[in-house]
Amino acid sequence: MDNIMVIGAAGQIGSELVTELRKIYGSDHVFATDIKQAPPDIMQGGPFQVLDVMDDKQLIHFIIRNKINQIYHLAAVLSGNAEKLPTQAWRINMDSLMNILEVAKMVEEVKKVFWPSSIAVFGPSTPRNHTPQLTIREPITVYGISKLAGEQWCDYYFQRFGVDVRSLRYPGLISYKTEAGGGTTDYAVEIFYDAIRHGSYECFLAKDTALPFLFMPDAIRATIQLMESERSRLSVHSSYNIGGMSFTPAKLHREIKKHIPNLSIRYKHDFRQAIADSWPQSVDDSFARADWGFEQSYDLEKMTGIMLKEIQKKLK
Ligand code: SER
Numbered sequence: 267m268d269n270i271m272v273i274g275a276a277g278q279i280g281s282e283l284v285t286e287l288r289k290i291y292g293s294d295h296v297f298a299t300d301i302k303q304a305p306p307d308i309m310q311g312g313p314f315q316v317l318d319v320m321d322d323k324q325l326i327h328f329i330i331r332n333k334i335n336q337i338y339h340l341a342a343v344l345s346g347n348a349e350k351l352p353t354q355a356w357r358i359n360m361d362s363l364m365n366i367l368e369v370a371k372m373v374e375e376v377k378k379v380f381w382p383s384s385i386a387v388f389g390p391s392t393p394r395n396h397t398p399q400l401t402i403r404e405p406i407t408v409y410g411i412s413k414l415a416g417e418q419w420c421d422y423y424f425q426r427f428g429v430d431v432r433s434l435r436y437p438g439l440i441s442y443k444t445e446a447g448g449g450t451t452d453y454a455v456e457i458f459y460d461a462i463r464h465g466s467y468e469c470f471l472a473k474d475t476a477l478p479f480l481f482m483p484d485a486i487r488a489t490i491q492l493m494e495s496e497r498s499r500l501s502v503h504s505s506y507n508i509g510g511m512s513f514t515p516a517k518l519h520r521e522i523k524k525h526i527p528n529l530s531i532r533y534k535h536d537f538r539q540a541i542a543d544s545w546p547q548s549v550d551d552s553f554a555r556a557d558w559g560f561e562q563s564y565d566l567e568k569m570t571g572i573m574l575k576e577i578q579k580k581l582k
Pocket residue numbers: 344345346383384385386409436437438439448449450451452
């Protein structure tokens with residue numbers, strides 16, 4: 267059985283991915299790490315260690331000591347936060363990836379790496395609807411630039427050194443377990459909390475801003491499915507588009523109102539509007555479907571019902 271390491275286990279994706287991986291591979295085989303403490307179930311449900319992925323010596327010791335075979339590297343500074351401290355964000359996003367790629371190259375036991383990319387690799391010159399897998403990528407954010415460079419590094423390490431690194435261009439991810447932090451798509455999570463707590467929400471994007479989204483269970487399933495696919499089936503060595511659903515704040519508001527009829531919304535866009543306006547409204551994920559069978563099972567209606575139910579439970 268492979269030993270799996272998750273970096274960023276306290277984050278929005280990591281906190282759910284660890285739980286799922288532990289179900290599949292057994293708790294003892296999934297090593298959760300983060301620069302900070304993680305939710306109690308992550309820290310108590312199997313091995314957990316506070317670890318800084320920027321510290322390459324600590325990283326390599328950990329990997330050798332625990333005989334790690336697969337690494338999921340999820341730690342990153344997201345789009346909104348990265349604009350506030352561009353050089354720091356660039357350093358964190360890039361240096362951490364380079365540390366992982368180098369370790370994977372050097373340590374023979376490390377067989378596979380997962381690293382998330384994003385719709386942020388696209389920019390204003392990209393076709394915004396049904397954005398193709400192969401198209402113009404001219405990002406305008408430091409986060410997008412780091413993801414674009416990262417995709418090319420992943421491809422380079424695969425071609426040059428045979429490092430098996432796999433990647434998805436996540437759209438906005440919606441989940442209830444751990445809140446996202448500092449992203450442009452975060453409104454679609456925040457709105458649920460404010461709807462339940464206050465019956466009102468102030469949205470930092472304009473009402474007709476369409477973006478692609480995926481509900482977390484679909485994102486987790488896709489991630490593990492990609493990692494478990496035969497390498498020979500994978501034709502993309504940079505990062506796969508995955509689409510999910512496309513909606514605007516106004517459409518999400520209407521959907522939540524079916525459950526909370528009095529929910530009011532005020533639109534007051536900030537600097538993240540320009541970021542959202544440069545990203546795709548929907549993406550074409552036919553490569554992911556054809557190569558390894560990506561499928562989405564949650565739509566807006568189903569996702570909204572679950573989000574409200576779970577967050578209500580959580581806030582009780
Ligand atoms: N959800 C991310 C963000 O908004 C995009 O990958 O930054």
